[in-house]
Amino acid sequence: MDTDGLIKALSADAGRPKPAMSQALLAALVLALLAAAVVFTVAIGPRPDIAAAAETIRFLFKFVVTALLAATAFLALSALSRPQGASRSKLVALTAAPVLLLAAIAAELAAVPSGEWSARLVGTNSFACTTLIPLMGIAPLGLFIAALRYGAPTRPTLAGAVAGLAAGGIAATLYAAHCTDDSPLFVATWYSLAIAILTVAGALAGRVFARW
């Protein structure tokens, strides 16, 4: 087949454009939020003292850092789903949530006597945290990988890993309303581990399913 013949065939197929990538990404995001919210509502639910907790800075800070991770990761994912990939600034923005968390750790270490550090780090919900976040993140991750497959990522492993970060950020934001451990020491240890599980799963899935 010569190139002119190929162009004839391709242009004869012009009339069936698929929905734009931006719409596919938006649909994946809405469905991901919905899916995670359903699992949260049905199986997990908020902590009983949420009204009182909402007046403490440590509780509120959890949402700032997890939502920031979800937002920066979704923006990077959107860029990585196209052939040109993500700009440097979008990838650098992914460090915003971890840097903020490090600052919070420093504040916590300054505010709390060293005898309490390990108790706050270990907490009482580490098992729930490392299982419920991946559990709520599975459906969002699947949706984001499907969006990547629909797109054209030239770095599918990286794109899959960032999809895992975005799914982890969404799941962690919901889980934060359930968990009674609010110390940044706990968040940095167990939330990070739970999100890392989704990130590794995303990288593997991206490598396998998002190639084209």
Added chain:
Amino acid sequence: MDEAELARLMRAALAGDDRAYAGFLHAAAGLVRAFARRRTGQGGIDPEDIVQETLLAVHVKRHTWKADAMVTPWLYAIARHKLIDAYRRRGRRIDVEIDEIAETLAAPEPDRVSEREIGKALDLLAPGQRSVVAAISVEGRSIGETAANLGMSETAVRVALHRGLAVIAKRFGRD
């Protein structure tokens, strides 16, 4: 053809204008050909294969172009991706061949009638799809002529063409 004209053609193509699309693809083929020739010296890769694989990828992934963005960075990103892919496939193949035919390497290469990779991919198609894709691409027939020749409706021809091209494009995403 400048960037603005390319973007205009692509926007018209995405709205279903097949003549604008053909114009865009011809211009894109020229750009990718120059790009691929500069990067395929003695690697044993035919630049025209890169052109064809890139055009196919442009076609099945054209919804990933943002209508308010520049076209050429998007196009070259796809071309680069396909070029890397071709080198990777080629690299593996050469490893096997050297072991098996080391002694014949010094012999002069026979004249090769270039059978494009995509031409070979036609053989992967189901007979119905293959005859439609071949009628339009190789024989240069229109959708209407193909429908009349094969005794199919125009819709069935469009569907067979669309699916056939998707199968061929998918073939190049795998190793």
